[in-house]
Amino acid sequence: MPFLKPYFLIALAVVLVPLIIHLLTRDQIKKVAFSTIRFFVGTSKNILRKKKIREAFLLASRMLACALIALAFARPMFSKDKPAQGGRFNAEKARAIVVDASASMAGTDKSIRKQSEDALSDLSEGSDAAVLIGFSGKPSVVGPSKDFAGIRDAISRLAPGNGGTDIAEALRTANSMLSGVEASDKSIILISDLQRSGWQSFKGGWKLAPGIKMSIIKVAPALRSDRIAITEGDYPHNIVLDKIPRVVAAKVANFSDNPRSAVEVSLSVNGKVVETEKINIPARQAVAVRFRTAFANTGDNLGIIRLTQEDAKQLGSAYYFNTRVNPTITITLISQPGDNTAKFIAIALQPPGADSPFRIRMLNSQSLTPKDINESGIVILNNVDSAGAEICSALNVLLQRGGGIIYLPGDKVGAERFNNAFAAISPAKLSRIMTAPATDEQEQGLSLTKVNGEHPIFEIFQKPHHGDLSGPRFSKFWELTDSQLSKVSARFSNDRPAVLERQIGQGIAIMMTSSISGDWSNLVIDKGPMFVSIMHQIARYIAMKSERKSDYFVGDELKLSANEKISDPEGGKITDRPVIATQPGFYVVETGTEKFSCSVNVMPGEADPTEMKQEEITMAVVPVQGENLDAAGDEVLAKEAKERIDKMALWRYLILALAVLLAGELFLGNKTVRH
Numbered sequence: 001m002p003f004l005k006p007y008f009l010i011a012l013a014v015v016l017v018p019l020i021i022h023l024l025t026r027d028q029i030k031k032v033a034f035s036t037i038r039f040f041v042g043t044s045k046n047i048l049r050k051k052k053i054r055e056a057f058l059l060a061s062r063m064l065a066c067a068l069i070a071l072a073f074a075r076p077m078f079s080k081d082k083p084a085q086g087g088r089f090n091a092e093k094a095r096a097i098v099v100d101a102s103a104s105m106a107g108t109d110k111s112i113r114k115q116s117e118d119a120l121s122d123l124s125e126g127s128d129a130a131v132l133i134g135f136s137g138k139p140s141v142v143g144p145s146k147d148f149a150g151i152r153d154a155i156s157r158l159a160p161g162n163g164g165t166d167i168a169e170a171l172r173t174a175n176s177m178l179s180g181v182e183a184s185d186k187s188i189i190l191i192s193d194l195q196r197s198g199w200q201s202f203k204g205g206w207k208l209a210p211g212i213k214m215s216i217i218k219v220a221p222a223l224r225s226d227r228i229a230i231t232e233g234d235y236p237h238n239i240v241l242d243k244i245p246r247v248v249a250a251k252v253a254n255f256s257d258n259p260r261s262a263v264e265v266s267l268s269v270n271g272k273v274v275e276t277e278k279i280n281i282p283a284r285q286a287v288a289v290r291f292r293t294a295f296a297n298t299g300d301n302l303g304i305i306r307l308t309q310e311d312a313k314q315l316g317s318a319y320y321f322n323t324r325v326n327p328t329i330t331i332t333l334i335s336q337p338g339d340n341t342a343k344f345i346a347i348a349l350q351p352p353g354a355d356s357p358f359r360i361r362m363l364n365s366q367s368l369t370p371k372d373i374n375e376s377g378i379v380i381l382n383n384v385d386s387a388g389a390e391i392c393s394a395l396n397v398l399l400q401r402g403g404g405i406i407y408l409p410g411d412k413v414g415a416e417r418f419n420n421a422f423a424a425i426s427p428a429k430l431s432r433i434m435t436a437p438a439t440d441e442q443e444q445g446l447s448l449t450k451v452n453g454e455h456p457i458f459e460i461f462q463k464p465h466h467g468d469l470s471g472p473r474f475s476k477f478w479e480l481t482d483s484q485l486s487k488v489s490a491r492f493s494n495d496r497p498a499v500l501e502r503q504i505g506q507g508i509a510i511m512m513t514s515s516i517s518g519d520w521s522n523l524v525i526d527k528g529p530m531f532v533s534i535m536h537q538i539a540r541y542i543a544m545k546s547e548r549k550s551d552y553f554v555g556d557e558l559k560l561s562a563n564e565k566i567s568d569p570e571g572g573k574i575t576d577r578p579v580i581a582t583q584p585g586f587y588v589v590e591t592g593t594e595k596f597s598c599s600v601n602v603m604p605g606e607a608d609p610t611e612m613k614q615e616e617i618t619m620a621v622v623p624v625q626g627e628n629l630d631a632a633g634d635e636v637l638a639k640e641a642k643e644r645i646d647k648m649a650l651w652r653y654l655i656l657a658l659a660v661l662l663a664g665e666l667f668l669g670n671k672t673v674r675h
Contacts, residue, residue: 011070018062022055054668061665068658076654091129091146094183095119096174100167100192100219101136103315103554103606105160108219112191115217116155119189120148131177135170137163137555137580137603144181162583163555164603165198171621175208188214193221196612197605207623214622216614228254228263228281229316229607233305236295237551238324238544240357245292250305250319252289254281255609264308267291269301276308298327300597302586316607320585320599322550326357329543332376333362336412339383341516344524345408348532349539358539370394378542380406383515385413386421396425400505404542409478410515427502427511428483436475436494445473445521448498450491456544457489457499457537467530474498474521477514508542552600554581558589565590569600 097119099112116132123130131143132151142154171188178186188208192198194216208214232251239246248267254260259282266276275291295301305319312318331349335342342362350360363372365384373379373394387395395405407426409418415430423429436446448469453462461469469490480497490499501510516524516531523531552558558579560566566574569585581587581600589596 008070008074011073012067014066014070015063017066018059022059058665058668061661061668065658065661065665068654068661072654072658091127091181091183093123093128093185093187094130094144094178094181095123095128095186096131096133096144096178096188097151098170098174098188098190098192099132099134099158100165100170100190100195100198101134101158101160101163102165102195102198103136103160103162103602104165104195104198104221104609105193105219106315107160108193109159111219112160113155113158115191115219116158117152119191119217120151120155123148129181129183131174133170133174133177134158135163135166136161137166139166139170139173141173141177144177161554162602164553164606165192165195166201167192167194167198167617168202168621171208171214171617172206175212178212179209186212188212190214190216190617191219192216193219194611194614194617195221195605195608196610197603197608199612199617200605202620204620206621208621210623214618216617218614221609221611227256227314227316227607227609228252228260228307228310229314230265230305230307230319231286231316231604231607233319233321233601235303235321236323238326239295240326240540240543241296241298241328242357243294243296243355245294246323247290247292248303248305248321249288249290251286252279252281252307253286253608254283255607257283259283265289266306266308267293267303268306269293269295269303270297271302295323295325298325300595301325302597302599315602318584320601322586322597322599324550326543328357328359329377329539330359330361330375331378331380331539332372333360333380333382334365334368334384335362335382336365336384339410339412341410341524342382344516344531345380345382345535348535373398376403378404378406378539380408381422382408383410383412385409385418392421392425395422396504399425399507399509402506402545404508404510404539404545406538406542407509407511408515409511409513410517410520411476415478423482425504425509427486427500427509428480428497431479431481434477434479434496436477436492445475446477446492446494446496447471447473448490449493450495452489455489456541457534460533460537461530467527467533469530472521472523472527472530474514474523476520480513508545510538510542548596550596550598552581552598553603554584554600555603556581556600558587558598560589561591563591 097116099116101112105112120130125148126146129144129146130148130151131141131145132154133142134140134154142151145151167190171190174188178188186209229252230250231253234247234249236246236248250265252263252265259280261280262278263281264276264278266273268274274293277289277291279287279289281287291305301323303321303323305321306312307314307317310317333342333345346360346362349358350356361372361376365387368387368391370390370393373391374397376398379395379398399405405425407422409430411433413430415432418426419429436444451458451461451469453459458469461467474492477492477496477498480500483497483500486500486502488497488500490497492498497513499510499512501508514521514523518525523534549559558566558581560577560579566579567588567590568574569583569587574587579587581598584600584602587598587600589598
């Protein structure tokens with residue numbers, strides 16, 4: 001059994017202390033014969049025998065207690081002769097072979113296998129340890145082990161995949177694995193094309209552990225340096241069916257020293273080429289190409305941007321995407337009888353004679369039925385403060401299945417009635433109506449001065465000529481309570497919430513705290529176009545929020561539910577879980593009769609053949625003599641160190657045994673009479 005602090009074993013000598021004390025202080029018995037006690041001789045011998053046995057146990061327990069204390073301070077560990085959990089064992093040499101198997105390494109199969117075999121060749125099986133770390137996206141680890149059969153088998157199957165390059169993460173993994181092996185000689189051999197884009201994740205803050213050496217074997221890049229590639233794509237992920245042409249864009253980079261002219265780039269949607277553009281790309285630069293197309297089919301619209309004059313198998317020659325188109329969304333607009341503000345909302349969302357992605361149904365709050373809610377995608381409660389239990393239940397079901405509710409409380413709303421009906425399914429409770437003070441001689445009211453411009457509702461207003469959100473004035477608004485579960489996306493100039501939302505189930509509940517009535521704000525009367533935009537953005541946001549993720553990179557895990565089936569881009573069924581994307585293209589997810597496609601692309605940086613120098617990596621991760629390693633500590637190493645300490649926890653059991661032993665000794669000692 002190995003010990004972390006073996007010098008404390010010297011303290012085992014203290015086990016003799018109880019024995020010495022016992023020998024020095026034991027009773028000196030003199031025999032005196034009394035005729036009157038001759039009848040008790042047999043009884044006396046039995047008592048003395050029991051007393052001696054108890055004293056022997058006491059002496060043994062005290063000696064054992066001293067031994068346990070010494071052993072606990074020596075910090076015993078589980079045996080290193082066998083690999084323990086976490087791979088801890090002794091070895092003369094320990095080596096991590098780190099192999100780049102990313103997409104940029106295509107065509108280097110033989111080279112990386114040979115270099116890996118060479119890196120293993122000077123190790124002695126049985127006495128030395130090795131670990132193979134291949135990375136095409138996330139690192140894959142084989143070992144550490146003193147038996148090289150498994151490692152050699154993994155080397156024979158080494159082949160570049162379609163994943164990304166992350167040299168820094170692979171080195172961190174190697175560093176962590178070597179920290180789990182006790183060896184006098186530790187080394188890392190990195191085999192890679194040293195693609196510069198593969199070093200982007202390194203942010204500093206860590207170094208290799210003391211004693212770990214690193215060498216780098218550069219593999220000749222398989223990518224041509226005179227090539228072009230699509231390095232980035234931009235497209236609408238989720239839209240509502242409205243027949244409006246959308247922009248699809250791509251960035252095409254020229255990595256050569258010579259300009260490229262008349263480069264043909266095409267856009268195809270659902271297997272049909274819809275547009276082709278020709279662009280000129282200067283040397284060592286990138287040019288954006290834009291297409292405009294209307295996505296007319298509801299559901300999946302599978303698109304591919306291609307470099308039509310390049311080899312289809314060439315890295316970066318195609319970019320895949322899926323634009324999900326939602327059908328026309330039914331919005332049920334509910335108002336109290338006699339409320340004229342409802343018509344402004346209806347006209348904003350569905351202008352007469354114009355194509356709109358929304359279909360508005362205007363209903364009276366008194367004639368509303370659960371069926372009306374069930375047939376809706378979004379419900380707007382305009383100045384409504386109460387509803388029956390069946391209606392509230394239907395609204396909750398609407399949120400749970402991914403729909404949305406928009407609350408527009410006004411002066412016809414009673415706070416207590418509203419809270420009793422909608423508190424569980426609204427972003428907040430209503431407290432009281434507040435009147436804003438005059439801000440100057442001309443204008444009264446508050447403005448929207450604290451708006452989250454990155455929120456989908458308001459991001460459109462960050463573009464030029466789309467309206468100034470600080471323009472509308474709000475003279476009245478609702479004060480709120482119990483809004484802790486909600487997110488505020490816009491505030492008035494007095495810091496009170498103006499627009500807030502709460503996720504409930506799969507859906508969204510949104511509240512605007514100021515009514516659209518003319519005596520509450522000038523949003524409709526003076527800022528009509530802005531009101532139209534805000535209502536459209538809110539409705540679109542709710543409709544899109546429930547849409548699942550449809551775009552991934554190679555190496556990502558595809559998110560699936562338990563009952564969903566999935567096929568790879570070639571049509572093969574995938575049964576393993578979790579599902580990791582291994583190739584670019586479209587993966588098809590099936591749930592019963594419904595189908596959903598996910599687009600998968602190679603990491604953009606993989607097409608960039610720009611290299612980095614070996615010295616850059618070495619200087620970044622290899623500590624120089626005298627460097628403060630604590631300051632440059634690696635959180636991975638810290639975690640590994642903690643795990644190792646936990647694995648050394650045998651001393652904890654010794655302390656527990658000591659506590660039990662001392663409790664027993666105290667009990668037995670109280671039962672034993674010394675004289």
